[in-house]
Amino acid sequence: MREIDVREIERAVRDLCVETNIVADTDVLDAFRKGMEEEESPVAREVLRTLLENARIAAEERLPICQDTGMAVVFLDIGQDVHLVGGGLEEAVNEGVRKGYREGYLRKSVVKHPVTRGNTGDNTPAVIHTRIVPGDGVKITVAPKGFGSENMSFVKMCTPTAGFDGIRKFVLECVRKAGGNPCPPIVVGVGIGGTFEKAAIMAKEALTRPLGERSGREDLARLEEELLGEINKTGIGPQGLGGKTTALAVHVNAFPTHIAGMPVAVNICCHAYRHAGKTV
Amino acid sequence: MAAIRVTTPLTDAVARKLKAGDSVLITGVIYTARDAAHQRLTEAVAKGERPPVDLKGQIFYYAGPSPAPPGKPIGSVGPTTSYRMDAFAPKTMELGLKGMIGKGPRAKEVIDAMKRHGAVYFAAVGGAGALLAKCVKAAKPVAYADLGAEAITELTVEDFPVIVATDAAGNDLYAAAAA
Known part of the structure; x- marks a missing residue:
């Protein structure tokens, strides 16, 4: 003891x-830089440039x-x-x-x-x-x-036979419904299985993973990649003003569930992807 | 992108000239107001009281700043999501409001009211609160101090950067992006 x-x-x-709250995640800043190279829209590039500048000022001036x-x-x-x-x-x-x-x-x-x-x-x-x-x-x-993105989070009790297609369809529906509201580029946490509340907590916990770290399970890692690709084809873009950089990462967690169901929770996080840990 | 400089209060001519997609730098006074302040203000007006600020030609900034650290006029002050103010926005325009700063798309009723009143909806970059704070030169509480971060605060801003998301003719960047 x-x-x-x-x-x-x-x-x-x-x-x-x-x-x-003050020091931005360096993985997120790298993802902004990558987005700036890929974006063709001047507004999208300008938004990403602004976010990089914001992170610099926040750290320098000790502002959130x-x-x-x-x-x-x-x-x-x-x-x-x-x-x-x-x-x-x-x-x-x-x-x-x-x-x-x-x-x-x-x-x-x-x-x-x-x-x-x-x-x-x-x-x-x-x-x-x-x-x-x-x-x-x-x-x-x-x-x-933050609640701009928390407000754009959803749970659906899918049918047991909905499969990966059903999950993809629901996640994309959530992202489209959220549009520019949750401050894209977003990070999408998905919880599949368990019960109603277990799915939601798994989706939340997925948002504490290092940005873009793949699931250890091959099928879930593939789902993460596919979803990221599809989300970035929606055209929502940074701040919802159009572009290719709608999501920076998709993280999926899963748990065994009941024969009669397949809960799916989608917890969206804004680009201020804040999580920090310490072990005592 | 070359930015257009505007000063507050906004005249009808200036507001109607701004087009969706324009980069704009705002200088002058703007007022923070979000959910609770909108609810209180519109309830007061419904009871026949005067709003705590004269809204004629003014801009509401949908924002709740973080507290000012020592030596600074304000903490981080980026926009909050605008749709939550949609139910109140037509009333504020009726009272003379010419501009709104927030993030995310607006309801059809709000855009219709913008067309009627010649008002503009600006998007500031959500989550760029530290950068936007640098454009705030002074902050003065105006009303509803008991609401904390949700109080109405008068901000004196200089070259505050925004994009016209929806113009007074109803052209809307968000609708274009979602299409």
């Missing part, structure tokens, strides 16, 4: 919130890449040989978010009640997903999620 003080987790969450610094989604993989001490785990995560958003001058975008609203003033609570895994460490992944 290894003891870990939850204040160590709090500090990690604080730092990860700040850094991932995007003003929507998101609702904090935190994945915790907790080793089963860990004994957490020093306070409650959820409170520690929320305190980390509170400090990160205050001290990092990040926007407070969370309301107390989904219907009657009222800003909580400190961007808490975070959405926390915990898993118990073998080992004696705690892996923390912070993925702040």
Whole structure:
């Protein structure tokens, strides 16, 4: 049994919130450069150039890449040989978010009640997903999620015989429906199988993968490639103003499911592909 | 692309001359307003109250900035998705609004109202909040401070870069891209 003080987790969450909101993912910046070479439309090239310039300014001036610094989604993989001490785990995560958003001058975008609203003033609570895994460490992944793209996310309970064609059709339908709203170039997270909520969580977790990293399963890796190609043929383009660079990557996760169904969840992420991790 | 410079408030002649696809640099005063501010403003007007700012010739920027770090007038301030303001936008144009800055396509009702009132819809680059913040020289809270990031803030901007997404004749870049 290894003891870990939850204040160590709090500090990690604080730092990860700040850094991932301010420093752009270098893989994403490389993808913008590649897009600039491939785009023929001057507007598309100009948008990508602007995004590169924005990332430079954000890092230099220590400003968030995007003003929507998101609702904090935190994945915790907790080793089963860990004994957490020093306070409650959820409170520690929320305190980390509170400090990160205050001290990092990040926007407070969370309301107390989904219907009657009222800003909580400190961007808490975070959405926390915990898993118990073998080992004696705690892996923390912070993925702040902006709602321009979160609002363009969908779940469909497909039929068991819908196959890869059915999945492709649904994902493309979602991307077309989203159009310019989720701030393309987008990253598309897809969760296939499990149950209703499992599919959604898998789609979200797919958005914590390094940009463009292929699934370890050959059939899913092929699906990712095919979907990326098809999405970039829609013409939506950067910011929906037309072009070839609509998505930077498609990441697919899958899980066994019930004989009667095939849930498919599509979680879209904007080009501010923010995720950062640390193991304590 | 050579950009067209405009200053606020926008006159009818200037607004109607801008065409979809034009790059524009805005200088002057613009006002941030998003979901909650639109709801409050239109509810107040429906009750016969005056809006907290005179909208004649003005531009609404659909945005909720991040807090200003020490020594800066504002934090990151990029556009939010515009369709959420669609239900309120025709009313704001009726009150004199000449321009909207946001991102993403608008509803037919909004474009129809733009044609009626000679208003323009500009797209700013979503997720370029740090770059856009550099064009903001001053920020002053105007109304609904209790809404936090959703309050109406008066921004003094210099060469704020936007693209005409939909012009006052109804030409629409988003519709063209989706076709």
